[in-house]
Amino acid sequence: MLSEFGLIARYFQQPGLASAGPWSPQLGIGDDCAVMSVPDGRQLAVSMDTLVADVHFPAEAAPELIGYRALAVTVSDLAAIGAEPAWFTLGLTLPEANPEWLFGFAQGLQQLAQKVGISLVGGDTTRGPLTITLQVHGLVKTDNWLSRQCAKPGDDIWVTGTLGDAAAWLPYLQQGLVESPTDEYLKTLWRHYYQPEPRVAAAQQLVALGCQCAIDISDGLLADLGHILTMSQVGALLDLSSLPASNALRQVLPELETRQQVMLTGGDDYEICFTAPPHMAKDIIETLSPSCPVTRIGQINQVPGVATTSGQPITDIKGGYQHFS
Ligand code: ADP
Ligand code: MG
Numbered sequence: 001m002l003s004e005f006g007l008i009a010r011y012f013q014q015p016g017l018a019s020a021g022p023w024s025p026q027l028g029i030g031d032d033c034a035v036m037s038v039p040d041g042r043q044l045a046v047s048m049d050t051l052v053a054d055v056h057f058p059a060e061a062a063p064e065l066i067g068y069r070a071l072a073v074t075v076s077d078l079a080a081i082g083a084e085p086a087w088f089t090l091g092l093t094l095p096e097a098n099p100e101w102l103f104g105f106a107q108g109l110q111q112l113a114q115k116v117g118i119s120l121v122g123g124d125t126t127r128g129p130l131t132i133t134l135q136v137h138g139l140v141k142t143d144n145w146l147s148r149q150c151a152k153p154g155d156d157i158w159v160t161g162t163l164g165d166a167a168a169w170l171p172y173l174q175q176g177l178v179e180s181p182t183d184e185y186l187k188t189l190w191r192h193y194y195q196p197e198p199r200v201a202a203a204q205q206l207v208a209l210g211c212q213c214a215i216d217i218s219d220g221l222l223a224d225l226g227h228i229l230t231m232s233q234v235g236a237l238l239d240l241s242s243l244p245a246s247n248a249l250r251q252v253l254p255e256l257e258t259r260q261q262v263m264l265t266g267g268d269d270y271e272i273c274f275t276a277p278p279h280m281a282k283d284i285i286e287t288l289s290p291s292c293p294v295t296r297i298g299q300i301n302q303v304p305g306v307a308t309t310s311g312q313p314i315t316d317i318k319g320g321y322q323h324f325s
Pocket of ligand 1: 008012028029030031032033090091092120121122123124125
């Protein structure tokens with residue numbers, strides 16, 4: 001078995017991962033701490049996610065996909081506040097040092113790290129049940145970020161991308177399907193589950209436009225919009241017919257009500273839900289699309305809770321993919 005140091009040097013100290021972005025550390029992997037400079041006029045944004053095998057991802061999945069997805073979902077929190085990804089650390093607990101697995105895992109991490117420009121600056125490696133903890137560090141311009149607390153009555157509610165694809169893959173995942181399916185539509189769902197696209201650039205554009213309120217959708221639109229509503233002390237009207245569905249989701253879930261339920265309550269989308277005053281609509285569409293499609297799905301109001309635009313309260317929609325499998 002490789003020593004801990006040999007393993008770190010071989011798989012994690014490689015330049016493609018340790019210098020994956022423009023913000024190189026002053027002192028990186030190999031010393032007791034990493035040291036980074038936060039430029040004048042910027043603040044540091046920090047977030048952490050822990051992913052446990054067979055709870056947050058199937059242990060049997062390809063290690064490239066495990067690495068890619070783990071970093072993508074953690075970077076999504078940086079996207080949610082409009083931060084620019086800069087550095088990350090990796091706490092890795094492994095049952096064994098399997099070189100093939102480690103190579104694949106590092107490859108997956110590297111693919112996403114290079115995509116968003118985030119460099120691995122340190123971590124910790126221990127033996128035990130497979131668990132991945134990632135801490136991501138990003139940069140924001142001083143006092144210029146998105147939060148959950150700033151929704152105002154009258155704001156439009158928007159989402160990026162499409163909703164529900166990753167959640168629609170979960171019943172297949174629970175049947176033990178791990179490999180990429182050949183069916184084109186199922187493959188789209190599979191890809192959205194394993195390779196979510198953290199909306200890093202789009203969220204930074206929202207900050208530049210003057211938007212203030214956003215969250216990333218990890219637990220389902222209703223749950224995560226709910227956090228905005230609670231923290232902003234407002235309510236929402238949702239136009240269910242406007243929820244953006246992919247072609248794949250329409251094909252796999254042709255029944256409208258089932259599809260809407262998945263789009264409202266399914267998790268793992270990692271899209272951004274944000275709010276903005278209506279006069280910003282044109283700028284938002286022109287700036288973000290076509291690279292990041294955006295859809296207006298409702299409006300913030302003063303009445304607590306969520307209702308449809310026809311005034312029906314959305315209370316009896318239960319969370320979770322189990323309800324349609
Ligand atoms: P210490 O004993 O001082 O805590 P370690 O032996 O845990 O140091 O780690 C040695 C170096 O390797 C440190 O710079 C640490 O940040 C880095 N490192 C350890 N594990 C990982 C990992 N999984 N990914 C990246 N860097 C790691
Ligand atoms: Mg240590």
